[in-house]
Amino acid sequence: MSQSEAPAADWYQDPSGRFQFRYWDGETWTGHVSTDGETEWDPPTDEPDGGSEDAGVEDAGAAGTDGQWAPEEAAASAEAAAQPAAESAEPVGGAIEEGEPSDANLVANSRAGVDDDIQEWVDEVAAQVDPRLSRINRAWTSQPQAEAARACAYGLLLGHLAHLHPHMRGELSQVAEAHPSFTTLEAGSRLETLEQIAGDPQRSAAWLGPLIGEENPDQVRMLFD
Known part of the structure; x- marks a missing residue:
C-alpha cells in the first residue's frame, strides 16, 4: 500500500x-x-x-x-x-460518581486518602495538566480523546514526580491506585508503570501523543518542563 x-x-x-x-x-x-x-x-x-x-x-x-x-x-x-x-472517554473509566469532581484526576486525589497537605499538592499538580498540554499542542482540547489525554498526562506527571521525589512514592502510589482511568494497569504497581512510561520519551509519546495530536517525543517531553 x-x-x-x-x-x-x-x-x-x-x-x-x-x-x-x-x-x-x-x-x-x-x-x-x-x-x-x-x-x-x-x-x-x-x-x-x-x-x-x-x-x-x-x-x-x-x-x-x-x-x-x-x-x-x-x-x-x-x-x-x-x-x-x-x-466512552467522558467520564474516563465510567467510575465517577454523583457528587464527585468531573475531573478524574481530582477524583483520584480525593479518593486516595492522603493527608490534606498532600492532597493540596497533588490538586495543584492536576491544575497544571491543562496548561502543560497546551504548551505541547494548543489545540489538544479539540481532540476526541481530550478527557483521556488529561488523565494520561496526569499519570505521566505522577510517574515523573515519583522519580524526582522518591520519598513521596507512597502517597503518589495511593493516588495512582485510586485513579478511575488506570484500572487497566496492574493493581499494586500502577505508579511503577507510570514512572517507567514517563522515563521513556518514546513510550511517553506513544501513550499520550495520539490523544493530543502530537507524537513528537521532544514535544511531548515539554509536559515535564
Whole structure:
C-alpha cells in the first residue's frame, strides 16, 4: 500500500484482537491501545494474533508492501472504530460518581486518602495538566480523546514526580491506585508503570501523543518542563 493510499491517522479496531482499538498514525500501528475508553501501552506486532495472513487482511485491512498491517480503508469502518472510544472517554473509566469532581484526576486525589497537605499538592499538580498540554499542542482540547489525554498526562506527571521525589512514592502510589482511568494497569504497581512510561520519551509519546495530536517525543517531553 502506498503512503497516498494509507488510511488517515485515527483509532481503528485492534488487529491483534487483544484490545478494542489501536491507534494508526497514518503509516503504522502504534503501541497506543484503548478498551472502553481506558488507554494503555501495548507494543504492536507485525500481524494479528493467532491468525493466518489472509485472516489478518480480512479482519484488520490490507498489508502494505513493507509488511505493515493497515486498517480498513472504508470511511465507515474508521468512524465506527473511532467514535465509541471518543464517547466512552467522558467520564474516563465510567467510575465517577454523583457528587464527585468531573475531573478524574481530582477524583483520584480525593479518593486516595492522603493527608490534606498532600492532597493540596497533588490538586495543584492536576491544575497544571491543562496548561502543560497546551504548551505541547494548543489545540489538544479539540481532540476526541481530550478527557483521556488529561488523565494520561496526569499519570505521566505522577510517574515523573515519583522519580524526582522518591520519598513521596507512597502517597503518589495511593493516588495512582485510586485513579478511575488506570484500572487497566496492574493493581499494586500502577505508579511503577507510570514512572517507567514517563522515563521513556518514546513510550511517553506513544501513550499520550495520539490523544493530543502530537507524537513528537521532544514535544511531548515539554509536559515535564
